[in-house]
Amino acid sequence: MGDLFEGYTLARPYGRPAWDEMFEAEGIPRAATQMLHDALQALPPDEFEARCAARDRSFTDRGITFQLSGEERPFPLDLIPRIISANEWALVAAGVAQRVRALEALLSDLYGPGRILEDRVLPRRLVTSSAHFHRAAWGIEPPNGVRVHVAGIDVVRGGDGRFYVLEDNIRCPSGVSYVIENRRMMARIFPELFASHRVESVQGYPAKLLEALRASAPSAVADPTVVVMTPGVYNSAFFEHSFLARQMGVELVEGRDLVCRSGRVYMRTVDGEERVDVIYRRVDDDFLDPLHFRSDSIVGCPGVVNAARAGNVTIANAVGNGVADDKLTYTYMPDIIRYYLNEEPLLPNVATYRLEDPDQLAHVLDHLDELVLKPVAGSGGYGILIGPQATELQLAHARHQIATDPRSWTAQQLVALSTSPTRVGDRLAPRHLDLRPFAINDGKDIWVLPGGLTRVALPQGSLVVNSSQGGGSKDTWITVGSDPAPTGIHFATRSVSDADSPPREASERAVRPEAGPAWDERERHHQQQQQQQQQQQQRIRAC
Template sequence: MPRPVYKEIVDILVNFNAVDLRSRFDQLGRTFAERGVTFALGGEERPFPLDLIPRIITAVEWGELAAGIRQRVLALEAFLDDVYSHGKCLDDHIVPRSLVTSSPHFRREAMGIDSDNASRITVSGIDIIRDEEGKFRVLEDNVRIPSGVSYVIENRRAMTQSFGTLFSHHRVHPVDEYPARLLAALRRSAPEGVRDPTIVVLTPGVHNSAYFEHVLLARLMGVELVEGSDLLVLGNNVLMRTTHGERPVHVIYRRVDDEWLDPLHFRPDSILGVAGLVNAARAKTVTIANAIGNGVADDKLLYTYVPDLIRYYLNEEPLLHNVESFRLEDPDSLHEVIEHLEKYVVKPVDGSGGKGIVIGPQADEATLTAMRKTLLHDPRGFIAQRTVALSTVPTFVNNHLAPRHVDLRPFAINDGKDVWVLPGGLTRVALPEGALVVNSSQGGGSKDTWVLADESEIAREAEVMRTNAARLLSPPVNGAFRQYGPDPDSSGDQ
């Protein structure tokens, strides 16, 4: 049974006949194809199917969720600051030193790089699921270059165009504030003494699966979208090549992975990056957002320590719980997981996009056997989690409504002073029946995510609008309205 909040939506949709629904569903797809809202998978451009039925989150639920995300981001921010400077949490044995040094995304090159104004996790996407009891839990943290916010913005645009009527029964928080918030955070993060910073979005280029998003963000923020070859570093200053010569760049919102970012320090074969970028960041002439080396904070093994980090840095109890997880370097846990692998979900610690995940209950014996072997060989490389029956939401499948599993990726922006969570986020839905992996690269779709406004906010808004409407505008001026020439209908000629 769908929860009551979906009742009104379903009631409205029931009034559409199947053909009508189908045509609107197709229209959503067409809108996306026309606007080029696609993701690339194996070199092929595909649309990311948007479902007709929004995911609904009530104001109260959202309040709890946003507070929990904010707390988590602050703790991870403190952790990264610590790890790349004094390492207090390592001295205090909150997190084992070996975890950090063995993390594939820990970057020694970033030690001691500290910009004065910037947060390290300017943008984060914390993946959330709802468990069997309806409680929100954190599935994983993404604090490197989380993507997906463009779908949040585009989904909303497409929904209001095709299904405007659905919005008439709900007060939904808008999502279009995101680019302005991100821009403000990036401006604030500029190096000391730069009054009017030049901000750019750095993309790996047109073949990246999230290229569409890079374009959208650059456009909505009104900043340049640059590729590595557009930039150069001269004397520790980052410059971009323009038609009027080289122009200094102060803040880089980069969507290029650490290891491709600077061929001097990371992969020497990278043509996506800019030689000398790391040194420029160290010289504080440029801010790189998100910071280099953030991957140590979304290492899946570190994930199991986040509740401790919240207590350690913030002196608070975690508001959002993890999914119960096992650290496989602990022999007892490893034994338990290997014995009952068919009950667990096993994830590589540095994976993303659902790559390398084995879902025990759905895996065949050969996969399980191979996984057992891998785990014995490399327990640090994986964590195991309890299989959670993800919550389901009514979804339009083959011309009727059916429950499908969903997760949620809310996006948070940390401007160095506070963390703002975009009301909504990307709801991904697993389209094959029973499927638990909701990634876009594995047959997933998405839903527009509605965070309902609370009643007092609505009343306040209405008051403002009434006041404004009271100041009557003068009516538009119309000129003479006359038709010239012969009436086209009466003329036989064209």
């Protein structure tokens, strides 16, 4: 019986070598993953299977599941963590924070003076034709200037080992609950791996989020009431909504729990109506307020946008953010960063073609079989066409579509997404990954959660990682200090502070737990037994 890595060969999608997160060459692990590799190699495959079963049982019992063709399945966490060294992470985190700063500046400009349009860095046409530019949000000035309270910036690692930004998500980015749950699960299932690695904690997220939400409350409120707003239990991300509300200790409301009156928002409680100051909504703009958007929405609350306009409530993330994470706006992001921040982008974009430009369109039409075609309005991995995988018929169809409606499509250079060993059957095989780091903006500071959600495409060769397309996930470890810990000595390397603190005085030591009568009984019983035996002996002697 071989080890888990038996038969593991590095992936070469479409002839291009992909960056493997664990191996730098066939059979040779990278410095940062050496220890993890060795620990996994020492693990018998049946032991690994047993841990997978324990993981599934635990996820199922705790209701961390998703629906796949009508069946409830445990959340697909792959047990092999993905490691990013602290040095590499520092660049990603800085790049993500920079991106969020630029997006904030862009939104504040677009829903205000529109300087960037005057200066012709961004075409006005692009903004006005965006389905996510909402006039209802124009002129709403958020209390602490924050519109992007939470951002999820999707990054991928190319064959050259560099990280590229693939997509910005600043409407309702989801997945952070899985980051935290994945870590908790890993700590239970693989405690020994954590003993030999120093991994940055992800538990601080809910506290940071609550802090940022409180900071965004209307300024007149001293002790703001924050709520999480969900479309309801049938939403696929309901677990996350409930998780965040619980972890922050705030109410989870549905639209019908809220009521707006004279420009203020209240929730219906058993003590009557209670003021709400900050709504962390996980309901899309379109469904948020039937007065302004879709009037057939039954998951929204009529009047919240007007209340936000009156400055009586903060909606997080702000209404209308979609104009800035549009797939077309994405193509301008490097210029936007330079325009507002006067900085060079730390993380590059993936090369993308604007199909409205006739030259670029012509190029794309010629090279469609090498490119990735994405619908501008789409999300969740639907409608993506991967050139090298497509049939002639699909390509012909796509050519026709983009020629008739270029605004609805973008074309991207194919990135050979990096791979990581992933459980397939009873062995490990390379599968492609992306990464969604999460950033929180509290108005003073942008905090990036160390790690983020690594999504993995489970079908062989697939480059689409969305969970709606059969994707899995991995725990993402930001490891500090690359010097390998001496094997066999656990925990000591982790808690440096404990080792430094002086040994406790004897007087500080806790007293032993008190013993009840049962304990005394045993002592007495023992004594009784002894005495009885002595008596017996005496009697024998007396005879």
